[in-house]
Amino acid sequence: MSIILTKPSHPETLGPAPTSHDQKAPVTEASGQPRIISRQEHRIQPRHVSANAIKVVERLQQGGHAAFIVGGSIRDLLLGQQPKDFDVATSATPEQVRELFRNARLIGRRFRLAHVRFGREIIEVATFRGGGEEESEHREIEEGGRVLRDNVFGSEQEDACRRDFTVNALMYDPIKETIRDHVGGYEDVMARRLRLIGDPVTRYREDPVRLLRAVRFMVKLDLAIEPQTAGPMVALAPLLVDIPPARLFDEILKLFLSGHAWPTFQALVRQDLWAQLFPGLFEDPSAPPPLVEQALKNTDQRVAEGLPVTPGFLFAAFLWPKVRERSARLIDAGQAPVEALAEAGEDAIVEQARRVAIHRRYSGMAKEIWCLQPRFENRRGKRVNRLMNERRFRAAYDFLLLRVLEEPELEELARWWTDIQVVDGEQRGQMLEGQESGRRRRRRRPRKRKSGV
Ligand code: ATP
Ligand code: MG
Numbered sequence: 001m002s003i004i005l006t007k008p009s010h011p012e013t014l015g016p017a018p019t020s021h022d023q024k025a026p027v028t029e030a031s032g033q034p035r036i037i038s039r040q041e042h043r044i045q046p047r048h049v050s051a052n053a054i055k056v057v058e059r060l061q062q063g064g065h066a067a068f069i070v071g072g073s074i075r076d077l078l079l080g081q082q083p084k085d086f087d088v089a090t091s092a093t094p095e096q097v098r099e100l101f102r103n104a105r106l107i108g109r110r111f112r113l114a115h116v117r118f119g120r121e122i123i124e125v126a127t128f129r130g131g132g133e134e135e136s137e138h139r140e141i142e143e144g145g146r147v148l149r150d151n152v153f154g155s156e157q158e159d160a161c162r163r164d165f166t167v168n169a170l171m172y173d174p175i176k177e178t179i180r181d182h183v184g185g186y187e188d189v190m191a192r193r194l195r196l197i198g199d200p201v202t203r204y205r206e207d208p209v210r211l212l213r214a215v216r217f218m219v220k221l222d223l224a225i226e227p228q229t230a231g232p233m234v235a236l237a238p239l240l241v242d243i244p245p246a247r248l249f250d251e252i253l254k255l256f257l258s259g260h261a262w263p264t265f266q267a268l269v270r271q272d273l274w275a276q277l278f279p280g281l282f283e284d285p286s287a288p289p290p291l292v293e294q295a296l297k298n299t300d301q302r303v304a305e306g307l308p309v310t311p312g313f314l315f316a317a318f319l320w321p322k323v324r325e326r327s328a329r330l331i332d333a334g335q336a337p338v339e340a341l342a343e344a345g346e347d348a349i350v351e352q353a354r355r356v357a358i359h360r361r362y363s364g365m366a367k368e369i370w371c372l373q374p375r376f377e378n379r380r381g382k383r384v385n386r387l388m389n390e391r392r393f394r395a396a397y398d399f400l401l402l403r404v405l406e407e408p409e410l411e412e413l414a415r416w417w418t419d420i421q422v423v424d425g426e427q428r429g430q431m432l433e434g435q436e437s438g439r440r441r442r443r444r445r446p447r448k449r450k451s452g453v
Helices: 051-062 072-078 094-100 156-161 185-190 200-206 209-221 233-242 245-256 261-270 290-304 311-332 337-352 360-377 381-388 393-404 408-420 425-452
Strands: 035-037 067-070 087-090 104-107 113-118 121-127 139-141 147-150 171-173 178-181
Touching: 051 067, 051 087, 051 094, 051 113, 051 121, 067 072, 072 171, 072 185, 094 104, 094 113, 094 121, 156 178, 178 185, 200 209, 200 233, 209 233, 209 245, 209 261, 245 261, 245 311, 261 290, 290 311, 290 393, 311 337, 311 360, 311 393, 337 360, 360 381, 360 393, 360 408, 381 425, 393 408, 408 425
Parallel strands: 087 121
Antiparallel strands: 035 178, 067 087, 067 171, 104 113, 113 121, 139 147, 171 178
């Protein structure tokens, strides 16, 4: 990493150097004076900070360790948003953390962390980590620069510098009520600027998921990306090919289910990242199919209204153009619609899962949504009730409404299904009756023709 490390400071908060059998002590002594931002300046109100996180920091500090609240929560507080969770970074080793907290559990293989549980709230406590330039038995770098393993303890300053963006590297001492800034993150938050720590190309190469994180923070927090951080993004987008599909799935959930799915999609397309994640789905991703655009906008609307959202529905929308085209070909070749959709759907999912792992639960949901579509066309008596009792009926109905955007001939059908869900018993009887008599009328004609032959 091209991060400049300077001389140690603030011994009162640095605590003893961590040691462990399988995790290495700091590569370099902490150096460099962080900028200290006082309460008068940052104006973080302690009542907005998790009382449990404060308790954890207090106990660690009393035990002689350095400890701060770090990462996204401090950034969010400065931006006036309520953080989802609070993480703590400390000079104490995981074992020392466990000794101090009865309610702590050690987790993680790649880098061990302590989870300190308070009822439903979990405070994640991580030992300061270093980046370190050299390869060692604790740090493995592949040819392209990607860091495969980096379980190396570090100093406070190294811990700040190994983080991705400056705005994510602020450390808050809730006892002194000061922010400690090693990377110029405070100024960047105030200017609403997203900037990678260190040399952007190196940092993206170390971990290409940072390309996606850049888009996520830019959109979610409405930050302007600094030109040097934005510069290499398009050229480095192909590096995502090496990221394990399961990790991409986790990232995709955060990208699309946090209430900014549509602007996130547009930003991913602009940075050429969309095509890395979902190759070959749309002819021109900058003008996605109307159904996809609306599915993304509806997701954001639901998040804004506090309604549940599921990646299953979004995957159903993303893959639909492909599924629709392939199933149409199978139907033309004589296959029954539901089977054609199941087969085309399975193929599309298997293909997509090579890039982004789709959890079984969600691919199953997407398949159900697709396969229920032909059943909307059958509006006779018992079948109507049976369809309405399907557990994916609501999702499939929402999907039908989206299909109208691309297949206007479905409008009457969609309206009928909208009405049947809200009318009273008598009107419902009439609606079903209408379908029955329509069917009788439709049936009689071919018979007449037959008899005329
Ligand atoms: P969110 O509010 O979306 O959770 P966050 O900043 O808390 O945002 P997390 O993924 O929870 O993001 O990560 C916590 C912290 O860990 C980050 O703030 C950042 O300092 C560090 N971090 C996470 N992922 C990376 C990464 N890929 N490279 C470097 N640092 C990272
Ligand atoms: Mg977080």
